[in-house]
Amino acid sequence: AQKVTQAQTEISVVEKEDVTLDCVYETRDTTYYLFWYKQPPSGELVFLIRRNSFDEQNEISGRYSWNFQKSTSSFNFTITASQVVDSAVYFCALSEGRAGANSKLTFGKGITLSVRP
Amino acid sequence: GAGVSQSPSNKVTEKGKDVELRCDPISGHTALYWYRQSLGQGLEFLIYFQGNSAPDKSGLPSDRFSAERTGGSVSTLTIQRTQQEDSAVYLCASSSGLAAQYFGAGTRLSVL
Numbered sequence: 001a002q003k004v005t006q007a008q009t010e011i012s013v014v015e016k017e018d019v020t021l022d023c024v025y026e027t028r029d030t031t032y033y034l035f036w037y038k039q040p041p042s043g044e045l046v047f048l049i050r051r052n053s054f055d056e057q058n059e060i061s062g063r064y065s066w067n068f069q070k071s072t073s074s075f076n077f078t079i080t081a082s083q084v085v086d087s088a089v090y091f092c093a094l095s096e097g098r099a100g101a102n103s104k105l106t107f108g109k110g111i112t113l114s115v116r117p
Numbered sequence: 118g119a120g121v122s123q124s125p126s127n128k129v130t131e132k133g134k135d136v137e138l139r140c141d142p143i144s145g146h147t148a149l150y151w152y153r154q155s156l157g158q159g160l161e162f163l164i165y166f167q168g169n170s171a172p173d174k175s176g177l178p179s180d181r182f183s184a185e186r187t188g189g190s191v192s193t194l195t196i197q198r199t200q201q202e203d204s205a206v207y208l209c210a211s212s213s214g215l216a217a218q219y220f221g222a223g224t225r226l227s228v229l
Contacts, residue, residue, distance in 0.1 A: 035217060045208065045220035091160065104150065104173065105218060107160035 002027045004094050006108035013082055014116050021077040021111050023092030029053075034068065034075045035093040035105065045091070051075065082115045089113070119143075121221035123209050129227045130199055138194045138224045142211030149192050150218060151184060155205035163207075166192065199228045 003026040013019045025034065036048040049059060051068050059066045063080045079086055089112050093105040122141040130136050142149050151163040162176040166186040177183070181200075186192040196203055206225050210218040 037220075042222075043206070044222045045210075047217045047219060050217045093160075104162040104165050104176065105152075105160075106162070109159045 002029075002032075002094050002096050002106045004092050004106055004108035006092055006111050008111045009109070010112045010114070012114045012116065015084060016081050018078060018080050019082050019113065019115075021079075021090050021092075021113070023075045023077065023108060025073050025075065025092070025094045027094060027096055029096040031097060033095045035095075036066065036075075036077050037091045037093060037107075038088045039091065039110070040088040048077075079113075082113075084115050084117055087113060087115045121209055121211050121219055123207075123221035123224050125224060126222065127225045127227075129229065131229055132201060133198055135195065135197045136199055136226065138196075138207050138226070140192045140194070140209030140211075140221060142190065142192070142209070143213075143219060146211035146213045146219075147189070148212045148218075149186055150210040150212075151192070151194050152208045152210065153205045154208060154223070158205075160208075163194070196226075199226075201228050204228045 005024045008022055011019060032053045034051045038046045038048055049066055056068050056070060065078045067076045089110045091110045092108045095103045095105050097103055121143055124139045128136055147168045149166045152160055153163055154160045164177055164184045165173040181197045184192060184194045194207060204227050206223040208220050208223045210220045212218045
């Protein structure tokens with residue numbers, strides 16, 4: 001069975017600090033996809049990134065970066081120089097199998113990030 | 118439309134009544150998903166439609182819940198004889214090919 005664990009529940013930082021959100025996953029499939037979504041106070045889930053199990057390259061997009069390590073089953077998300085607009089709940093998610101991104105997502109419980117001015 | 122559209126945005130109903138929630142996916146997206154977000158359970162998968170294939174209903178919590186997708190586009194999630202524990206935000210998402218799932222703003226259901 002698939003499982004996503006986000007052990008941190010709430011993180012509070014001061015603006016311009018770097019912050020890392022942890023995600024650990026469990027799956028028996030060799031083919032799977034990992035995702036991060038952001039849920040701002042408005043409530044809509046915003047897609048941030050998708051990574052497949054065969055691509056362990058780290059990715060950087062502006063102030064956001066992701067570190068995927070199959071050896072530790074982790075897919076961590078770092079925000080550099082955080083801003084107040086980064087305040088949101090962040091979800092890590094997993095989908096299994098060859099259908100990959102076209103199959104149901106299993107979500108972690110989410111991490112509430114508060115960035116103070 | 119540009120994104121996934123859900124209606125109504127808010128629904129208040131009395132225990133025991135039936136409700137219908139609507140989802141209009143992104144045009145051209147072949148896959149459509151329903152999830153539920155509640156304080157106690159987090160984000161849970163409910164049901165998944167892919168093209169003309171039989172839907173994956175493995176996440177539906179009881180037989181009071183059903184969903185259909187007409188013409189491969191709009192979907193309706195129906196909850197019969199609503200209970201207070203059905204109160205949650207119901208989220209719809211759609212995707213195409215191997216792309217990620219894109220979510221609507223959700224319907225907040227309150228059962229009194």
